[in-house]
Amino acid sequence: MSALLHTPVDEIPQIRETLKKTFRSGKARPLEWRRQQLYQVARMARENxxxxxxxMGKDLGKPRMETWLGEIAGLIERTLKTAEALEEWAKPEHPEVADWQKPWRPTLYKTPKGVVLIIAPWNYPMILSLQPLIGAISAGCPAVVKPSEIAPAYAQLLAELMPKYLDPEAYRVVNGGVMETTKLLELQWDHIFYTGNGRVGRIIAAAAAKHLTPVTLELGGKSPVIIDGECDIKIAAKRLLYGKCTNAGQICVCPDYVLIPEQKQDELVAALKEHCASFFPEGPLNSESFGRIVNGQHYARLMDMLRRTKGTIVLGGKSDGKLAVEPTVIKDVGEGDSLLEEEIFGPLLPIVPVKDLNEAINYVNSKDHPLVIYAFTEKQEVKDRLIAETMSGNLVFNDTFQQLAVNEIPFGGIGESGYGYQIMKYSYDGFTHLRSSIDVPYDYEPHFALRYPPYSEEKRKTIEAGMKLDIPKPAANGKL
Structure with missing residues (x-):
């Protein structure tokens, strides 16, 4: 792994002050300047x-295809689309109001929040550090990007490249570990965007609260897969396995465990075996299409989970003794099992058999709100129940991961899986303050006669009549 040059801690406050001065100068506000910086992000990704x-291959052992598609190509596409949409997103809005308020010209101005801090994770180091950055740039916010020290080769490369492409008076990289992050969190920021786990998320939120700083937390958790026994099990298994194997399961939207009618469990296992052999004919440990676990600590954590499970391993289970773990399916996993204790974040797939949909819904609702609920079903009544009776950041029917390919919908968690939104306009909105304004003409003065003292009951009744405060009475059946 590459050596990471840490940013000197005593330089961090000065970096923030430089960005503060840039923001106060108004340099980052013009749309054309923002667009030019966005194009530079795209050029940095393309040219390097x-x-x-x-x-990222050094840091993660990630397949090149996954790196290009999930990190580079997607970033370039979203950067270019963001640049094209700036005028539309940034233009003031004029809400529809009552006729008597229209002369006040109520307006919503899209103003940048200020200087922001982006703290990124290691599992998708490029897209999860630069995707929030393009949101900050598009909103007119200078930013510090803090990549994860667990992906040191990427972090060092970003620190070397960003000053060559982006204005260093507005956009900087701070590298390091706990000490450097602690110093960053001691300072006041106008927004903090953190992607990672709930334990650190609580630390981020507590530090931000001292300065009343708004925060976006993109966390994870155990995202369940609910399989309707009457769906196409073979297609469900294929799409499920793809989701579990991408980046060796090290992604916050990874399908974490499966809930399936007990009589369909073995059919699912057979389909998973078939597709695994098709995906990795040479075996996953020898395949360039299957990734590795990021480091020894996470490898040991996964192997400990697997060692302690009371379920039955029916596919995989082997490792190379270093950082590679086969896609592993474990059936008959019950409540309290080691595989259900925490987010797996690896290629282990526990199957929890249930009696029916009611039990599956009750199981999901007994846990923390997940980032995603995946469901494989073609029944509208099942979809309707999941929409109405469960809670999650996203709800995806009949596939895994593809919600991330839709630029026009928000991505974000709820409860333990985080709060706030991102992707394209939702990233822009997250770093933008809606500054409302009215402009009341002086010639409106005759209309204000009733509001001025001395007050009287007659004035109050006249105002009340104009406000139309009568509440509809319910009918005999309780309906309005």
Whole structure:
């Protein structure tokens, strides 16, 4: 792994002050300047494609195809689309109001929040550090990006490249570990965007609260898969396995465990075996299409989970003794099992057999709100029940991961899986303050006669009549 040059801690306050001065100067506000910086992000990704893939290969052992598609190509596409949409997103809005208020010209101005801090994770180091950055740039916010020290090759490369492409008076990289992050969190920021786990998320939120700083927390959790026994099990298994194997399961939207009618469990296992053999004919441990676990600590954590499970391993289970773990399916996993204790964040897939949909819904609702609920069903009544009776950040029917390919919908969690939204306009909105304004003409003065003292009951009744405060009475059946 590459050596990471830490940013000197005593330089961090000065970096923030430089960005504060840039924000106060108004340099980052013009849309054309923002667009130019966005194009530079795209150029940085495009012109250093090979260097980024090599760095992330060193850090994660991630397949090149996954790195290009999930990190580089998607980032370039969203950066370009953001640049094209700036005028539309940034233009003031004029809400529809009552006729008597229209002369006041009520307006919503889209103003940047200020200088922001972006703290990124290691599992998708490029997209999860630069996707929030393009949101900050598009909103007119200078930003500090803090990549994860667990992906040091990427973090070092980003620190070297960003000053060559982006204005260093507005956008900076701070590298390091706990000490550097602690210093960053001691300072006041106008917004903090953190992607990671709930334990650190609580630390981020507590530090932000001292300065009343708004926060976006993109966390994770155990995202369940609910399988209707009457769906196409083979297709469900294929799409499920794809989701579990991507980046060796190290992604916050990874399907974590499966709930399926007990009589369909073995059919699912057979389909998973068939597709695994098709995906990795040479075996996953020998395949360039299957990733590795990021480091020894996470590898040991996964192997400990697997060692302690009371379920039955029916596929995989082997490792190379270093950082590679086969896609592993464990059936007959029950409540309290080691595989259900915490987010797996790896290629282990426990199957929890249930009696029916009612039991599946009750099981999901007894846990923390997940980032995603995946459901494989073609029955509208099942979909309707999941929409009405469960809670999650996203709800995806009949596939895994594809919600991330839709630029026009928000991505974000709820409760333990986080709060706030991102992707495209939702990233822009997250770093933007809606500054409302009215402009009341002086010639409106005759209309204000009733509001001025001395007050009287007659004035109050006249105002009340104009406000139309009568509440409809319910009918005999209780309906309005």
């Amino acid at each position: 494609e090979e260097a980024f893939m090599t760095a």
